[in-house]
Amino acid sequence: MSENKKNCLYIVIPCYNEEQVLPVTSGMFLDELNHLIKAGKISSGSRIMFVNDGSSDSTWDIITDLSKKDEHFIGISQSRNRGHQSSVLAGLMEASQYADITISIDCDGQDDIHAMEDMVDAYHDGCDIVYGVRNDRSTDTFFKRNTAKGFYKIMAKLGAETVYNHADYRLLSKRVINELAQFKETNLYLRGLIPLVGFKSTSVYYSRSERLAGKSHYPFSKMLNLALNGITSLSVKPLRLVMSLGIIVSIISFIGVIWAVVDNLLGNTVTGWASTVCIVCFMGGIQLMCLGVIGEYIGKIYIEVKNRPRFIISERTYECNEDKNQ
Structure with a gap:
C-alpha cells in the first residue's frame, strides 16, 4: 500500500x-x-x-x-x-x-x-x-x-x-x-x-x-452524574414510569377513599394518627420524586434551548x- x-x-x-x-x-x-x-x-x-x-x-x-x-x-x-x-x-x-x-x-x-x-x-x-x-x-x-x-x-x-x-x-x-x-x-x-x-x-x-x-x-459523584445524564439523555421511559406510578397510586388512593366511606357508613371510626401520617408522607414522597424526574427533563430542555x-x-x-x- x-x-x-x-x-x-x-x-x-x-x-x-x-x-x-x-x-x-x-x-x-x-x-x-x-x-x-x-x-x-x-x-x-x-x-x-x-x-x-x-x-x-x-x-x-x-x-x-x-x-x-x-x-x-x-x-x-x-x-x-x-x-x-x-x-x-x-x-x-x-x-x-x-x-x-x-x-x-x-x-x-x-x-x-x-x-x-x-x-x-x-x-x-x-x-x-x-x-x-x-x-x-x-x-x-x-x-x-x-x-x-x-x-x-x-x-x-x-x-x-x-x-x-x-x-x-x-x-x-x-x-x-x-x-x-x-x-x-x-x-x-x-x-x-x-x-x-x-x-x-x-x-x-x-x-x-x-x-x-x-x-x-x-x-463516584461524577460517575453518578454521567449515569443520570445518560439515562435522561437517551430515554423518556422515566417519565412514562412516573405516569404509571401516578396511575397506580391514584388507584390505591381511590380504593382507600371507598374503604373510608364504607367504614364510616358502617359506623366504624378510624382511630390513630399513624395511618394518616403514613399516607400523607407516602403521597408527599411520591409527588416530590415525580416532580424531581420531571424537573430533570425540564432542566435539560432549558440548557438545550440556549444552544451554547x-x-x-x-x-x-x-x-x-x-x-x-x-
Whole structure:
C-alpha cells in the first residue's frame, strides 16, 4: 500500500490534571503509533492529539513540550474545564479535519494500548465503528463493579442502546464523525450517541489494568452524574414510569377513599394518627420524586434551548509552533 493511500489516524486523548501520568503514557502512545506506521497500517502523517480540559496543573505545559520534541504529538486546549465528554468531542471534531480514522482513549494507561492494532485491522475489514470492550471488571472494587452492572441493566430496560463494558475507548471513521456532528445535544453522552449514528460496527476485547500514575479524576459523584445524564439523555421511559406510578397510586388512593366511606357508613371510626401520617408522607414522597424526574427533563430542555457551544478551543500547539517558526 502506497503512503498516499494509507489511512491517517489521530489518537484523541482527553487530559485533565494529568501531570503525573502524562510523562509515563505519552511514550507508550508514541511507541504504538510508530509500530502501526512501520507495519504499514496507517500513514506517517498520523498524530497523537492531547485535549487539555482546562487543567489547573502543568498538563498543558507538558503537552506543548511534547509537541516540540516530536511532530507526532499535537495538542489543543479548551478555554476552561468542560468535562470529559466535551473534551472527547472537541478532539474528534478537530481531528476529523485531518484524519481518516480516530481512536479515543483515556490518558491514564488503564486501557490496553495494543488493542489499537486490532481496531485498525477491523476498520480495514470494513467497520466504521470499533468499540473497545473490557473482558471483565476484576480490577474494579466490589461496589464499582456491581453498580456498573446495575447501570447497564437499567439502561437496557429503559431502551437506551449502549455497549456493555464499553467506555470511551473506540475507533471512529471520518464519516461517522461527520454524522455525529449533526447531533447537537449539549448534554453529551457519547456512549449512547455513537450507536445511534449507525454504520457497521464490531468490538475488540481487552483487559483493563490499574492506573499507571496519579489519581482518578472520576469519583463516584461524577460517575453518578454521567449515569443520570445518560439515562435522561437517551430515554423518556422515566417519565412514562412516573405516569404509571401516578396511575397506580391514584388507584390505591381511590380504593382507600371507598374503604373510608364504607367504614364510616358502617359506623366504624378510624382511630390513630399513624395511618394518616403514613399516607400523607407516602403521597408527599411520591409527588416530590415525580416532580424531581420531571424537573430533570425540564432542566435539560432549558440548557438545550440556549444552544451554547459544547466546547471552545483556546490554544493549539501547532499554531504555537507555526508562530514560532515565522
